[in-house]
Amino acid sequence: MPGQNEETKVIFHLLYHAMLLVIEMLVVLLVLSVVVSGCRLTYQFCYEVFGSVSKEQAPGRDIDFEIEEDDTMYRVAKRLSTEGLIVNPYSFYARTLMMERSRTKLYPGSYLLNTAMDYEEIIDRLTVNE
Incomplete structure (x- = not known):
């Protein structure tokens, strides 16, 4: 019995650290997604400000x-x-x-x-x- 209790503690310890790793990876992916979206929107806005942008292609209305x-x-x-x-x-x-x-x-x-x-x-x- 004493050996089983130690094995259970080790398993829970490993599961705990595995869950922490998964949560950290999800947070990193979320932050990365927000940064990429922000960069995309910033590029699009700057292109509209400095580039040649029209609503439709010629001949238009x-x-x-x-x-x-x-x-x-x-x-x-x-x-x-x-x-x-x-x-x-x-x-x-x-x-x-x-x-x-x-x-x-x-x-x-x-x-x-x-x-x-x-x-x-x-x-x-x-x-x-x-």
């Missing part, structure tokens, strides 16, 4: 877009996204924040935009006083 007198660039970005003209309102807005202020002054009016236009083309169209 023409959409009439109105800019009111009191519209801000942030509100315009939200509406552009809602109307299907841009991929992400936050990356569009971030792009405008990095531009010279004179290049991002909005002019009220009606604009014909296309879903195949990239962010730069849309910004150029909305900020040129015709």
